[in-house]
Amino acid sequence: MLVRTLGKFRICYRMNLKVQHQVFKRHFLVTAMTLVFWLAPATQAEQIGLINISGAIGPATASYIQRAINESFSEKYICLVVQLDTPGGLLDSTKEIVQSLYSSPLPVVVYVSPAGATAASAGCFIVLAADVAAMAPGTSIGAAHPVTMGGGATGQEPDEVMKKKLENFATTFIESIAARRNRNVEWAKTAVRESAAVTAEKALELKVIDIVAEDIPDLLKQLNGREVNGKAIQTSHAETRVVPMLLRERIFQMLWRPEVMFILMLIAIYGIIGELSNPGAILPGVVGAIALVLALYMASVLPVNIAGLALIVLAVGLFVVDVFAVTHGILTAGGIICFFLGALMLFDTAGAVFRLSLALIIPATLITAAFFTFVLGAGLRAQFLPIKAGKESMVGKTATALTPINAQSGRVFVEGAYWNAVSKEPVEEGKPVEIIEVQGLTLEVKPITKENELWKS
Numbered sequence: 001m002l003v004r005t006l007g008k009f010r011i012c013y014r015m016n017l018k019v020q021h022q023v024f025k026r027h028f029l030v031t032a033m034t035l036v037f038w039l040a041p042a043t044q045a046e047q048i049g050l051i052n053i054s055g056a057i058g059p060a061t062a063s064y065i066q067r068a069i070n071e072s073f074s075e076k077y078i079c080l081v082v083q084l085d086t087p088g089g090l091l092d093s094t095k096e097i098v099q100s101l102y103s104s105p106l107p108v109v110v111y112v113s114p115a116g117a118t119a120a121s122a123g124c125f126i127v128l129a130a131d132v133a134a135m136a137p138g139t140s141i142g143a144a145h146p147v148t149m150g151g152g153a154t155g156q157e158p159d160e161v162m163k164k165k166l167e168n169f170a171t172t173f174i175e176s177i178a179a180r181r182n183r184n185v186e187w188a189k190t191a192v193r194e195s196a197a198v199t200a201e202k203a204l205e206l207k208v209i210d211i212v213a214e215d216i217p218d219l220l221k222q223l224n225g226r227e228v229n230g231k232a233i234q235t236s237h238a239e240t241r242v243v244p245m246l247l248r249e250r251i252f253q254m255l256w257r258p259e260v261m262f263i264l265m266l267i268a269i270y271g272i273i274g275e276l277s278n279p280g281a282i283l284p285g286v287v288g289a290i291a292l293v294l295a296l297y298m299a300s301v302l303p304v305n306i307a308g309l310a311l312i313v314l315a316v317g318l319f320v321v322d323v324f325a326v327t328h329g330i331l332t333a334g335g336i337i338c339f340f341l342g343a344l345m346l347f348d349t350a351g352a353v354f355r356l357s358l359a360l361i362i363p364a365t366l367i368t369a370a371f372f373t374f375v376l377g378a379g380l381r382a383q384f385l386p387i388k389a390g391k392e393s394m395v396g397k398t399a400t401a402l403t404p405i406n407a408q409s410g411r412v413f414v415e416g417a418y419w420n421a422v423s424k425e426p427v428e429e430g431k432p433v434e435i436i437e438v439q440g441l442t443l444e445v446k447p448i449t450k451e452n453e454l455w456k457s
Contacts (some may be wrong), residue, residue: 003386004118010442014148014362017039032368033181038295041361045077045095046078046081046234046237046238046239047076047077047078047238047239047240047241048077048078048079048081048220048235048238048239048241048319048339049068049071049072049077049079049080049081049241049242049243050080050081050210050216050239050240050241050242050243051064051080051081051082051083051242051243052085052242053082053083053084053085053086053089054084054085054086055085055086055253056086056087056089056090056257057088057089057093057094057097057122057123057126058089058090058093058253058256058257059092059093059251059252060092060249060256061089061097061253061359062100063091063096063249063252064249064253065082065097065100065101066096066097066263067243068080068243069080069104069106069108070245072243073104073106073335075107076243077106078106078107078233078234078235078238079106079107079108079109079131079132079223079233079235080104080106080107080108080109080243080257081109081111081216081219081240082108082109082110082111082112082130083111083113083216084113084117084119084123084125085113085114085117085118085119085122085123085139086120086122086123087118087121087123088120088122088123088242089121089122089123090122090303091122091405092379093122093172093398094122094125094126095173095444096299097126097129098125098126098129098177101126101129101131102129102132102180104131104456106316107131107132107228107233108130108131108132109130109131109132109133109134109219109223110126110127110129110130110132110133110134111134111135111136111213111216111219112127112134112135112136112139112141113139113215113216113433114134114136114198114215115136115137115138115139116139117139118139118140118141119135119137119139119140119141120141120142120143120144120197121143121144121145121146123141124142124143124144124174124188124191124362125144125173125174125177125188126140127141127209128174128177128178128181128183128188128208129177129181131181131182131228131229131387132210132211132223132226132228133181133183133209133210133211134207134209134210134211134213134219134222135200135203135204135209135211135212135213135214135230136212136213136214136215137200137201137212138199138200138202139199139200140197140198140199140200141191141198141200141203141208141209142191142195142196142197143191143195143196143197144170144174144188144191144192144195145192145193145194145195146169146170146192147165147168148197149219157195161343164255167192167193171189171190171193172180172194174188174189174192175188175189176402178208178401179371181210182208183208183218184208186208187206187208188208192397194339195225195382200212202339202444204324205223205351211223213372216240218377220235220236220238220240221235221236221247221248221397223235224236224457237308241353244413246354249438251357255294255298256298256302258321258355258356259356259357259403260298260385261295261298261299261304262346262356262360262364263364264291264294264295264298264344264440265291265295265312266364266367266368267287267288267291268288268289268290268291268292268295269288269316269368270284270371271285271286271287271288271289271291271294272284272285272288272289273288273320273372274288275288290326292332301406302347303347304346304347305345305346305347306368307342308341308342308344308346308347309342309346310342311339311341311345311423312338312339312342312343312346314335314338314366315335315336315338315339315342316332316335316339316341316372317335317371318331318332318334318335318338319331319332319335319368319369319372320372320449322335322354322372322424332369332372332373335363335369336369339364339365339368339369340362341367343361343364343365344356344361348411361365364450369436373426375398394414394415394435394438394443395436395438396434396435396436397414397434397435398432398433398434398435398448399412399413399419399421399432399433399435399443399445400412400413400431400432400434401421401428401430401433401445402418402427402429402432403429404420404426404427404428404429405426405427405433405445406422406423406426406427407422407423407424408422409422410422410423410445412433412443412445414435414443419441420441420442420443421433421442421444421445422442422443422444423444423445423446423447424446424447425447427445427447431447431448432447432448433445433447433448434446434447434448
């Protein structure tokens with residue numbers, strides 16, 4: 001009986017262990033699945049790259065966009081959104097950006113924003129080249145007629161033949177972009193030939209762009225599910241990640257401005273000429289040389305007009321000559337006129353984007369004229385004044401021989417001190433002599449005759 005009871009107890013115990021094991025296993029699976037579901041959204045959150053382009057399009061802009069595309073792809077972002085507001089820029093940089101958009105391994109959305117922003121000139125090309133083109137209400141696009149957009153320098157306004165060639169190239173370029181992205185080709189051509197411009201709503205109606213969005217969240221909402229390059233993108237729950245500019249890109253973007261180049265030119269002029277007029281100062285020469293190198297580098301990128309640069313150089317020459325010439329300020333007035341006109345023409349062939357404002361040109365002209373008239377003029381005149389201190393100032397002065405003077409010995413009294421003196425011609429005591437050279441503590445003199453006195457008089 002006892003054995004039978006123990007057997008039943010053992011069977012119940014084994015059954016209880018099996019039930020507990022199954023319950024534990026079931027709880028473990030439920031807990032693990034819950035953790036997976038909770039952690040999965042945090043580890044698989046979709047992200048979108050975002051950059052902001054504001055101002056003229058140039059080399060720094062092209063470099064920034066290309067790096068942002070590469071970084072967004074390496075971080076496995078869904079797409080890259082380029083928030084754009086530009087009055088235009090250089091054609092060379094625009095071509096680089098268009099090529100970057102064509103070769104991008106992930107979708108690129110160009111969004112003209114905020115309200116009041118514009119995608120003019122080069123910006124129109126960039127918007128049309130995007131995988132998805134979007135604009136905010138109250139923005140505009142167009143006015144893509146080319147001015148001298150390329151880098152390099154020109155000495156004169158392009159003639160009619162050159163203008164026609166440039167217009168035909170820009171028309172063909174924008175036509176190929178619109179055709180590749182299935183956008184309104186005819187409007188794109190009128191944007192170049194007739195400088196046509198439209199609002200965001202009209203651009204959507206003309207099929208120039210794809211989306212009109214109030215802001216970034218609205219843009220992502222409308223992008224959700226859109227098919228780009230044969231693949232639907234899911235952006236409804238995506239987070240935006242700003243791809244910031246690197247320090248070197250910020251510095252280059254800040255330097256890449258006509259105003260900065262103009263100021264660097266002025267610093268180079270002041271520094272180098274200041275060093276030449278005051279030898280040994282060192283600091284003005286070093287600063288001027290550095291500014292000159294930076295200005296020359298920027299001149300290879302910015303569309304500098306050679307005629308304007310030549311007028312500025314001529315103005316500097318007139319300022320310097322007027323320091324020595326007795327012209328009663330006529331050359332200085334001519335220099336002021338040349339400098340003012342040269343500054344106006346320095347970037348004149350590149351359109352309004354690169355023109356210097358009168359608020360900068362007028363003060364720069366007045367400061368430059370004052371620098372050459374007062375500062376430089378005083379320094380140069382001081383170099384040609386007769387020496388008034390030191391032993392060199394004694395040359396040419398007269399003295400009286402205290403003792404007979406010959407080639408070996410003698411003494412004179414001059415400038416309140418007794419000096420040893422020698423002379424190639426014998427001089428009697430009490431006779432006047434003229435100092436012709438200072439050799440240490442000995443003066444070389446020569447006798448003053450009546451002929452010398454008459455010649456001096």
